[in-house]
Amino acid sequence: MTTVQASADRPSADAADHRLDVLLLERWERDPGLPAIVSGETVLTVGELRDRVLRTAAALRAHGVRAGDRVVIHHERSVEFVVAVLGAMFAGAAHAALGVDDPPQRILRAVQDCAPRAVLTNSALRDRFSDVPGLPDVPDVQGLPDLVVLTDEQCATYPPTPEPVRADASADDPVAVIYTSGSTGRPKASLISHRALVSRITALQTTHRMDERDRMMHHTVCTFDMHLGELYWPLLAGATVVIAAPGRHRDADHLAELIRDRGITTVYFGVSQLELFLLTRDPAERYDGLRQVLTGGEVLGADLVRRFHSRSTASLTNIYGPSECTIYSTAWVCPRDPGLDTVLIGPAIQDTELWILDENGTPVADGEPGELYIGGAGVALGYLNRPELTAERFVTSLAVSPDGRLYRSGDLVRARPDGALEFLGRADRQVKIRGIRIEPGEIEETAKRCTGVRQAAVVAHGSGPEKRLAAFVVPENGVAPDSLPSSVREALRTWLPPYMVPSAIEVTDELPLTPNGKLDRRLLETWAAKRSAEAAESVPARNMDADADADADADADADADTDTDTDTDMDLDVESVVSEVWCEVLQVSAVGRDDDFFDLGGDSFKVLRVVETLRERLRADIPLAALLLEPTVADFSEELRRIMAHGPTD
Structure with missing residues (x-):
């Protein structure tokens, strides 16, 4: 029997053919006084958002942006980011959002590939686009001498006058460009149409309805297509978008505060983020103010479903779908079943x-x-x-x-x-690390560009939150193998985002082959797992008795002489304790002062383990955000010294 899933409940042709600019203007004209965006202490009404968006669209059109063009958005998560995304759409262009924390080389390469007519950014970041050369290894991508870079201040000077929708405007016009990792070493960008996004927002609204009483959190990174749902869905429904602070999308304390104090009713969590959120917060804390939670991006376990249901009356929906199919294609509302053993991804959504x-x-x-x-x-x-x-x-x-x-x-x-x-x-080589799609081939091709590397192979090993990347490189003749891992790591950091830098880089004389002459990736995965286990075993075990004696001696010294100045000792010891704890949690034998926690394989779960361990060993109230915001040994240690001296900042 044929196995096919087809939606029986399709939206009308008229609804599917609508464009986002038409739908938003209709919605905004109905209720201009409603709150549209909340960010910190800033509240933007629908009418105020409309004016700012139309000013941005007017600025883009005045600088030559036309239908079918692309506009790069380069903002931290903020009101300005939302305005820029919508302004590009109202100008008839498709927006491509690039992460502000990505390495400059990767940002410029995406700009070259995207070939935008304009960039929307702020005055602090505009210099990143002062010179965008062509790509010598990609013949069809040329330099962009006429690239227009506009800041918020410049856009604010234009009149907020809407233009009639073009006569030739189509629901199939592109509205967003979503970059994902590419197997050839060049990131690939999916072109999302108005029709596709309207279809998905309609599906979400059909099964998880929102209205003017609802508030949805916007905290997803801009390179993940769910940010489209976090913006367009509530705005079209008349709900309010509540923006998480820049750099704090991993900070469970901050997100819990927003949920509680800002009245969030709807939120999307990646599976790993939902796990971290529940692990970090007080087990007695409940989230009954939430009405509906969506999750996805990774395999969702039954135990996590049960733990969420024990903490909230909200529904939990597992959604699935690649960015090439716009946000999601299937959905399954997780039942409140204590005997649940398998979490499904569900049937097809409408259309x-x-x-x-x-x-x-x-x-x-x-x-x-x-x-x-x-x-x-x-x-x-x-x-x-x-x-x-x-x-x-x-x-x-x-x-x-x-x-x-x-x-x-x-x-x-x-x-x-x-x-x-x-x-x-x-079915292919693509892997997910902490919910992010990664093509090992892109990392391999980038590693081959590193000085001294003749061949490179990248594999993933482990499972769930312990999954990590490992790279094997073959040196060119005459290259000293001892120095190659560190130089390759430094080069990869300049070209790739942190989540794509392998936690282990090993030099080998040759890459193993299968009997038919192909690269033996299965054997490399075995090697990587073995090396990881060996590294974990090589981490010196702490002598707890000695620690207890040392603590007792320290207490006795303090009692004997409370005037002793120990600031210098503390400065020296904090960094060594941090290094020791990182080695234990990351299962590596050594870390350097400038090593990045996430580059070494750290993830949201390991952040929690590090902070909990350091709270105990340093006897300090350490917030999770300290490591998230200062992820190198040196900077994190400096922040801990400040916290121990003055307490955490609010």
Whole structure:
């Protein structure tokens, strides 16, 4: 029997064909006095947001931005970020949001690839775009001598006059460009249309309705397509967007405060972030003010579902879908079942069809595993400037859907009798580290550009929160192997975001091959796991008796002479304690003063373990944000000294 999922509840053709600019203007004209955005102490009404957005759109048009162009958004999470995203859309362009914390090389490379007409940023960041050369290794990407860089202050001088929607405007015009890791060493960008995004917002509103009484938190990083849902969904529903402070999207204390004090009713958490949130907060603390929580990005475990349900009356929905299909394609409301053993990703959402096919493109038998193909209005237009990759992943002329386009997800699933899907893993090399999609091939190609590297291979090992990346490099003739790992790490840090820098880099004389001459990745994964275990065993065990004696001696010394000046000792000891704890938690034999916690394999769970351990050993009230904001040994240690001397800042 054919295995197919198809939505029976599709929105009307009229609704699917609407554009976001038309829908937002209609919504804003109804209730200009409602609060639209809350950020810190700033409250922006619908009317005020409308004027700022239209001023930005006018500024872009005055500087030559036209329909079909692209505009780069380079802001921290803020009111200005939201205004820039919407302003680009009202100017007829598609926005491409680039993370402000990404390495400059990666930002410039994305700008070169995107070839925007303009950049929207602030005065502090505008110099990053003063010189954007072409890409010598990508012939179709040229320099951008006419690139316009506009700041908030410049946009504010233009009149907030809406322009009529163009006669040739289409629901299939691009509205967003979402960059993800690419297997060739070049990030790939999905082009999302108005039709696709309107379809997804309609689906969300149909099953998880919001209105003027609701507030949704915006805290997702701008390189993840869920930021589109966090902005457009509440604004179109008449709800309020509450913005988390820049740099604090991992800070459970900050997020809990927003949920409690700002009346958040709807929030999306990545699976790892939801886990950290519950682990960090007081187990007795409840979140009954929340009405609905969405989660996804990684495999959701039944135990986490039960723990969430024990802390909140809110519904918990597991959503799944690659960015190439716009936010999500399936959804499953997790039942409040104490005997739950498997969390599903659900059936198709409205306006979406799912096919489970074998390697020949034939539907599998009922209940059998196969690769998931996704069709419907949410499918992206393709990859920007990547026709060959677009043809490979966005397939047409399949027998199961001869008149449609299907996205080949690379995910293995099987269908349950009720139509809900069970996620089984990846069919290709793509991996997820802390919920972020990573192509090891991109890291490999980047590593090969490093001085002294002849070959490189990158694999992932471990599972769940312990999954990490390991790189194996073969040196060029005459290159000293001892110095290569550190130089490669430093080079990768300049080209890649921290989550893509392998936690381990090992030099090998040659890469292993399978009997048929292909790279033996399975053996490399075994090597990586073994090296990780050996590194963990090499970390010196703490002598707890000696620690107790030392503590007793210290207390006795303090009692004997309360005037003793120990500031110098504290300065020396804090850094050594931090290094020791990092080695224990990260399972590495040594760390340097300038090493970044997250570059070494740290994640949200390890942040919690480090802070809890240091609270005990240093006897200090250390907030989680201290490590999140100061992730190097030297800077984190300096922050701890300040906290121990003056207490944590509010």
